[in-house]
Amino acid sequence: MAILKIARMGHPVLIRRAETVADPTAPEIRRLAADMMETMEDAPGVGLAAPQVHESLRLFVFRVPDGRREQDPEDTPLGNSVLINPEVELLTEERVLRWEGCLSIPGLRAAVPRAPRIRYAGFDLDGNRVERIVGGFHAGVVQHEYDHLDGILYPMRMSDFRLFGFTEELTRAAGAA
Numbered sequence: 343m344a345i346l347k348i349a350r351m352g353h354p355v356l357i358r359r360a361e362t363v364a365d366p367t368a369p370e371i372r373r374l375a376a377d378m379m380e381t382m383e384d385a386p387g388v389g390l391a392a393p394q395v396h397e398s399l400r401l402f403v404f405r406v407p408d409g410r411r412e413q414d415p416e417d418t419p420l421g422n423s424v425l426i427n428p429e430v431e432l433l434t435e436e437r438v439l440r441w442e443g444c445l446s447i448p449g450l451r452a453a454v455p456r457a458p459r460i461r462y463a464g465f466d467l468d469g470n471r472v473e474r475i476v477g478g479f480h481a482g483v484v485q486h487e488y489d490h491l492d493g494i495l496y497p498m499r500m501s502d503f504r505l506f507g508f509t510e511e512l513t514r515a516a517g518a519a
């Protein structure tokens with residue numbers, strides 16, 4: 343296992359559409375996913391997409407920690423997971439603002455409009471198809487990571503740039519309020 347170098351915003355790999363994974367069960371895909379999980383835990387983060395580690399492939403790793411879940415019965419906890427060649431379907435017209443950060447945009451956070459409920463599908467490392475309907479934090483993480491596979495970074499989704507700032511300043515401001 344290895345901790346991989348994370349591409350930061352401005353690197354071309356982050357704004358290109360990633361390639362379909364030809365064989366989700368290939369040993370090099372398993373190795374990449376294991377290294378991505380280690381890199382995500384080390385950061386620490388809750389999600390990491392292959393383009394963020396300079397691999398233009400349609401896969402990401404993520405987790406839904408219990409403490410980060412919202413009060414939504416469909417916001418289910420999940421340990422470290424891999425999703426290969428994913429599809430995402432937004433189940434509502436409604437969008438809610440959710441605070442997000444990104445390991446490729448260190449030190450910053452923003453409120454980003456996201457669908458509160460989604461259906462997603464994809465493959466795991468054994469080639470099994472995974473399909474889930476989720477809400478809350480879980481839905482937000484998957485939308486953020488999926489966007490990376492299409493070369494979309496969260497600032498490209500923002501609707502209110504006043505809700506964008508350095509984590510340190512936002513935390514200080516919230517504490518003072």
Ligand code: NI
Pocket residue numbers: 443444445446486490
């Ligand atoms: Ni990100």
